[in-house]
Structures are given as C-alpha cells and as structure tokens.
Amino acid sequence: MPIKIPDSLPAKEVLSGENIFVMDESQAFHQDIRPLRIAILNLMPTKETTETQLLRLVGNSPLQVDVVLLHPSSHTSKNTSAEHLKSFYKTFDEISDRRFDGLIITGAPVEQLEFEEVNYWEELKVIFEWSKHNVTSTMHICWAAQAGLYHHFGVRKVNLDEKCFGVFPHTVNQNNVKLLRGFDEVFHVPHSRHTDVSREDILANPELQILAESEEAGVYLVSTLDGKQIFVTGHSEYDPFSLKWEYDRDIAKGMDIAIPKHYYPKDDPLRTPPAVWRAHANLLFSNWLNYYVYQETPYDIDQADYLVF
Numbered sequence: 001m002p003i004k005i006p007d008s009l010p011a012k013e014v015l016s017g018e019n020i021f022v023m024d025e026s027q028a029f030h031q032d033i034r035p036l037r038i039a040i041l042n043l044m045p046t047k048e049t050t051e052t053q054l055l056r057l058v059g060n061s062p063l064q065v066d067v068v069l070l071h072p073s074s075h076t077s078k079n080t081s082a083e084h085l086k087s088f089y090k091t092f093d094e095i096s097d098r099r100f101d102g103l104i105i106t107g108a109p110v111e112q113l114e115f116e117e118v119n120y121w122e123e124l125k126v127i128f129e130w131s132k133h134n135v136t137s138t139m140h141i142c143w144a145a146q147a148g149l150y151h152h153f154g155v156r157k158v159n160l161d162e163k164c165f166g167v168f169p170h171t172v173n174q175n176n177v178k179l180l181r182g183f184d185e186v187f188h189v190p191h192s193r194h195t196d197v198s199r200e201d202i203l204a205n206p207e208l209q210i211l212a213e214s215e216e217a218g219v220y221l222v223s224t225l226d227g228k229q230i231f232v233t234g235h236s237e238y239d240p241f242s243l244k245w246e247y248d249r250d251i252a253k254g255m256d257i258a259i260p261k262h263y264y265p266k267d268d269p270l271r272t273p274p275a276v277w278r279a280h281a282n283l284l285f286s287n288w289l290n291y292y293v294y295q296e297t298p299y300d301i302d303q304a305d306y307l308v309f
C-alpha cells in the first residue's frame with residue numbers, strides 16, 4: 001500500500017526516486033476502496049493444489065479479494081473430480097458478461113504440444129481476447145505465459161534440449177518498475193518446463209519489456225508497457241515440495257530425468273529441500289495486486305469504458 005505524506009515533504013522526492021510508492025494528499029483524497037474481483041482460470045490437472053497455492057498468495061494482501069475459479073468447458077478433466085468443479089468452479093460462458101480487476105491464468109502440462117493441439121485452445125483464444133477489454137490486468141503463469149505471448153504478440157515457443165527444472169537465481173533488469181518494488185537484486189524461483197519463450201522475439205517487440213531473467217532459466221518476467229499483461233515463466237506459487245513430487249513421480253515412471261538443480265542440499269534427493277522463493281512469491285503477487293490491479297482499476301468497473309485498449 002502507498003504511504004500518504006504531505007505534498008511538499010522532501011522525503012517524497014527521495015522515496016519516489018527509490019521506487020517507493022508515495023501518494024500525495026490530493027491523490028489520496030480521491031481514492032475509494034472496494035473488494036477486488038479476481039478470476040483464476042485454472043488449467044492445471046492438480047486443480048486443488050494450485051487453488052491453494054494461488055489463494056495463499058492472493059490472500060496475503062490488506063485488500064479484500066472476491067475470487068472466481070474458472071475451468072475450461074472444452075476440456076474434460078481427468079484428475080479433478082466433476083463434483084469439485086461443479087461445486088467451486090464456473091466456466092467462461094457463465095462470467096463472460098462481467099468485468100474483473102484481475103485475471104490469473106495458470107500453467108498446464110501441455111507445453112510439448114503445439115498450441116493448436118491443446119483441446120481448449122479455441123476457448124482460450126476467446127478468453128485471451130475477452131481479457132483485453134474486460135480485465136484491468138492479467139497475469140499469465142508458465143505455459144499460459146508461453147501461450148499468451150504467442151497469441152497476443154506472436155512470440156515463439158522454443159523446445160529445450162533438457163527440461164528447465166530446479167530453483168534458479170534471477171536478477172532484475174530494470175529499476176523503477178512497480179512490479180519489482182522491494183525485490184532483492186538476486187531472487188530465486190522454481191521452474192519446471194520443457195519449453196521456453198523466444199527472447200529474441202520479445203526483444204524485437206516494442207510493446208514488451210523483460211523485467212527479470214536468469215542466466216540458467218532464461219526470461220522470467222515480461223510485461224506490456226502499460227502493465228495490463230504480465231507473463232511469468234516460472235512457478236513462484238509452488239509449494240516447497242512441488243518439484244520433489246514431480247521428480248519422484250517421473251523417477252517412479254522410469255523416466256530419464258535429472259535432479260532438480262539448486263534444490264536439494266548437496267543435490268541429494270534424500271535430503272529436505274528448503275523453500276527459498278516464498279518472500280519473492282509474496283512480493284510479486286502483492287505488487288501485482290496493488291500497483292497493476294487496485295491502483296489502476298476503475299472504481300465503477302462495470303460502467304467504465306476505458307478498459308478497452
């Protein structure tokens with residue numbers, strides 16, 4: 001949340017220069033508060049785990065958040081019960097006439113398929129287009145980041161020779177970006193994917209900026225210049241043991257899979273991996289909710305006509 005200080009206090013200039021959010025009295029006077037409306041389009045097979053992970057982060061905010069969970073109607077879920085979906089989820093058709101302050105689109109284990117082979121691709125394209133006019137800011141995670149960058153900007157998905165699997169150090173590329181406020185100069189994020197986004201295609205697009213990346217894991221955070229679309233290639237929301245669970249699963253299947261990098265102490269899968277990305281995950285989500293959603297969204301979102309690009 002911003003600090004409110006007198007318009008002429010000298011600290012205002014210093015803190016603004018340090019990327020601390022300072023709101024002057026005149027702006028604060030006009031600020032209204034209401035609960036935020038956030039939709040989560042959950043594409044993961046393990047929906048209950050992902051719900052919990054994302055809600056933990058979205059809930060770490062002084063703002064009230066009304067959450068609507070969505071699943072694609074064009075896909076029949078094998079790993080989540082129909083009863084769970086019926087009880088807690090809606091489909092896009094049921095909410096398409098509403099507006100949202102924020103939308104989160106999760107990852108999905110489909111990155112080795114062509115986008116067009118994903119059975120909910122046509123539905124997702126409609127949701128991507130709808131989000132441009134009905135959502136203040138959309139956060140795309142992992143495969144959704146690859147899919148969103150491809151759909152909106154033609155950025156290519158690239159096959160990796162070896163799965164990008166582990167917890168990698170990242171650095172920030174730019175100062176004075178609201179999404180990065182309070183970030184350490186080096187922070188850690190889990191990645192678990194067989195494909196990457198083309199850095200070259202992102203750099204060639206003047207509408208996109210790379211905010212953070214990793215020498216080993218590549219591009220991590222990308223945003224449009226106006227912050228309406230955020231693309232996150234890693235899994236900051238993962239639990240401490242998510243990578244262990246995926247590794248053990250693949251070993252049990254007899255797959256040729258390398259130990260997740262920089263995860264287990266001394267690379268020993270029998271030792272307990274420490275979670276070193278929680279602080280980053282909480283900051284990423286609270287910065288997004290505060291600066292890209294709450295501070296930007298119109299108070300009367302249903303009447304506003306300026307969500308349109």
Ligand SMILES: CC(=O)SCCNC(=O)CCNC(=O)[C@H](O)C(C)(C)COP(=O)(O)OP(=O)(O)OC[C@H]1O[C@@H](n2cnc3c(N)ncnc32)[C@H](O)[C@@H]1OP(=O)(O)O
Pocket residue numbers: 043044045046075076077078079080106107108109110111113117118119120141142143144192193194246249
């Ligand atoms: C790149 C990223 O975004 S990483 C995020 C993805 N990470 C994860 O999903 C981690 C957890 N998932 C898993 O461990 C595994 O997917 C499991 C254990 C749940 C299931 O694995 P398997 O039995 O090998 O595969 P299964 O045949 O059940 O299909 C797995 C999922 O792939 C997806 N999928 C596969 N083919 C398609 C397709 N053509 N179109 C759309 N989705 C597909 C579905 O989501 C499916 O699960 P769902 O029907 O419950 O939604």
Ligand SMILES: N[C@@H](CCO)C(=O)O
Pocket residue numbers: 108109110111192193194246
């Ligand atoms: N995170 C995924 C990558 C494959 O989509 C997994 O290992 O299940």
